[in-house]
Amino acid sequence: MKSLKTSLFAAGILGLALTAAGCSSNHAAGDSAKAKSLTVVFLPGDSAKEAGPARTALAHEISKATGKKVDVKTTTDYNVAIQAISSGKAQLALMGPDSYIQAHKQNAAVAPILTYSGKSGTLKDAQYHSYVMVPKDKASQYKVNGKYSLQKIKGKRMSFVSNTSTSGFAIPAGAIATAFKVSNKDDLQQSGKFFSKVLFGGSHQGSAVNLLKGDADVAAFDDMDLVSYGKFTNDSTKAGADFKVNANAPAPFNSVRGKESIALAAYPVQNEPIAVNSKMVSKSDINKIVKRLTSKAVTNNPKFFAPSDAKVHSLLPKDGNTQFIGISDKWYAPTHKVLGE
Incomplete structure (x- = not known):
């Protein structure tokens, strides 16, 4: 058990060396033949009825960033979400680290572009x-x-x-x-x-x-x-x-x-990532999404981040300076190691 804790806490140390620039990691070349509309898939835990406004808020911000229609896909099975993003039926996903790694294993084009920070507002405690x-x-x-x-x-x-x-x-x-x-x-x-x-x-x-x-x-x-x-x-x-x-x-x-x-x-x-299938989403749109979701407007929106005792059901829990931060697959090296994937 100690080795697991050590590996995972290493994420915080690694996070110190990363900045939002991580989101500019290599994606599929060229912006042609990409999806004309986008679908965001959610794992079962984020598919509950009360999370509906939060899911809609995320879709709205992605649409605002890209100018494209964005649909929401909820699931009752983890494998459905993994298959959706890896196959390209969904182009973005909010998913746990293991689910992301399984999707990435099926299709290397699946890559994380954002995660959310810890209380410090950095990756140190994410x-x-x-x-x-x-x-x-x-x-x-x-x-x-x-x-x-x-x-x-x-x-x-x-x-x-x-x-x-x-x-x-x-x-x-x-x-x-x-x-x-x-x-x-x-x-x-x-x-x-x-x-x-x-x-x-x-x-x-x-x-x-x-x-x-x-x-x-x-x-x-x-x-x-x-x-x-x-x-x-x-x-x-x-x-x-x-x-x-x-x-x-x-x-x-x-x-x-x-x-x-x-x-x-x-x-x-x-912390869990927002991942994209980079064969289906252009590099330009990825950059726009990252810029929009790391903005103060999103950071201060209670539909995205709210304390656990808030009346609104937020997309993610708010503690201190929680905010989205751009990342690449490199940030998940400790989880890759722990899972052997």
Whole structure:
């Protein structure tokens, strides 16, 4: 587990050497034969009904930047989003690091152009967290020598997000495999192998609900997809983090309002990118999109960035000086390393 943390925290160090100039990395040459209209695809966690205004805001700004019609495509399956951007059926995507890397593996033309900063307004702290959680009322059962531990999760009912989710599978599964010396990570996906039962929630929200409804004993999910539905009542960056669902949380959390979960482990994850299929989007349009989305108008728009307790459901969480920053694939070198891709 320590090696995972070290690799991912290296992202912050690497980020210091990068600037918005990273977005000018080599894209497909020439601006001809590109898409005349654009489609932005979203992962399941960003496809929830309440995120509709935020999705529309992103499409509107991309349209304003390029002068082209922009459509929104929501999904209920990670692989649908990955296939859409890699095949060119969608030309842009907001996706997790692992989903991006899988799309890039399928088509090298898929490249990240933006991510969002941390509280500092830089890439130094551009990360969120992935958790292995248990219900609060059962959390004491997972302590070893007075500390929360993964050591007692073997044989339990486990919920992941999707096997193509960075923070909902790749990172926590990698940590579990390391902790238990599991040679074949595929065993973690199959019921009756390492876990007695394995569920996939389809989204971070779905995985959390599996846990809080009692369908799973342990679950993996991240913070950024859940902070619109609840809050952390203590330090969210380490084991012992306590997530509590809001009393007025909408679906799918309306049936588990007020319930709490405790993190047995927490892992830093590089922030997600906005990626393009550069065979379908011209270099000129990419530059225009980056310029527009890094503008003060977007940075200060609550539909893009808002605190977790805001009434509006923003595209991404706001903390301090959060803003979009131009990047290239080089910035994701630590995640490439961790995932072995």
